[in-house]
Amino acid sequence: RFRVSASNTYGTTQSSWVSLVTKQDKPASMNIPSVVGVRARYVDITWSAPLSPNGIINQYNVYINETLRENVAGNVTSFRIDNLIPFTYYTFSVEACTVGGCIKSLPSATIKTLEDFAEDLSPPELAVMSPSAVKILYKEP
Numbered sequence: 001r002f003r004v005s006a007s008n009t010y011g012t013t014q015s016s017w018v019s020l021v022t023k024q025d026k027p028a029s030m031n032i033p034s035v036v037g038v039r040a041r042y043v044d045i046t047w048s049a050p051l052s053p054n055g056i057i058n059q060y061n062v063y064i065n066e067t068l069r070e071n072v073a074g075n076v077t078s079f080r081i082d083n084l085i086p087f088t089y090y091t092f093s094v095e096a097c098t099v100g101g102c103i104k105s106l107p108s109a110t111i112k113t114l115e116d117f118a119e120d121l122s123p124p125e126l127a128v129m130s131p132s133a134v135k136i137l138y139k140e141p
Helices: none
Strands: 005-008 011-014 034-038 043-046 059-064 067-073 078-081 092-098 101-104 125-130 133-137
Touching (some): 043 092, 059 101, 067 078
Antiparallel strands (some): 005 011, 059 067, 059 092, 092 101
């Protein structure tokens, strides 16, 4: 709120108060997200809203290995990232956005998803080599 005050030898007078709201800007900073659950094919991450949002957070963007994965509503601070590959390394970052712009966190610590059962296992190819030997060829899953 603002008002003008003027003074001279005859006295002081003041204007009425006037309110003003500044335009939104991008958030000042974004904390690194926390990985709170790691499984073979998904992880759960959480994050804190920016301490100085400089406006209304309208969305968060979730990144996996620096690639945008998902847009999340501005009132959400956790997310399950699924369809991951077992036994694979990942980092996660989150970007907070207002109408004034976005600010991205630094990447999380690198995590490795858990192992899981093999998929797409092709049948072996068999070749009889002799009465007492068989050659077995297989492809890795």
